[in-house]
Amino acid sequence: MPLYEVTLITKSLSKADLVNTIKRAATTFLDNGAVIDSMESLGHRDLPFRRTSKLLKEPTYSTNYFLLNTYMSIKTMNDMTKLLKNDRDLLKIHAVSEHEKPTRPDSCDLHEFLKPPAYRKSVEELRENQRLGHFPRMRLYKRVEREWKAIPKSYPIPPPRK
Incomplete structure (x- = not known):
């Protein structure tokens, strides 16, 4: 039992x-x-x-x-x-x-938590597996498009016609 x-x-x-x-x-x-x-x-x-x-x-x-x-x-x-x-x-x-109770992990990961977030393994895995949804992707696209339009363009002068 x-x-x-x-x-x-x-x-x-x-x-x-x-x-x-x-x-x-x-x-x-x-x-x-x-x-x-x-x-x-x-x-x-x-x-x-x-x-x-x-x-x-x-x-x-x-x-x-x-x-x-x-x-x-x-x-x-x-x-x-x-x-x-x-x-x-x-x-x-x-x-x-008693079998359904969650058990605590045996190892201590304090040295992992003390690292800055950019260097943590869990954050790196999140970045590798990150997928953008439709709306964040469109926001990013529009921001890049605005920045691209803000750059002054210089068109090359065509050679004269003969």
């Missing part, structure tokens, strides 16, 4: 209601065959954007965040997210597999 990080975002509740909500979610996990490895409260935080509660459709601006590390099968995870999305005290539930 793969390890999942399950994020539970609850409404702003009293302590007793919050305990009942977390107990209800945890027992639902355990009843469906999941093994809870650890549970962590991330505290009471402001939401990045307004959410509406399911029952009364009232706006919610701050919530409680909880993080559960659980071992469960993929089918159980899909069933649990569908089941807990119907809970009226939970605003959001999201499960992320």
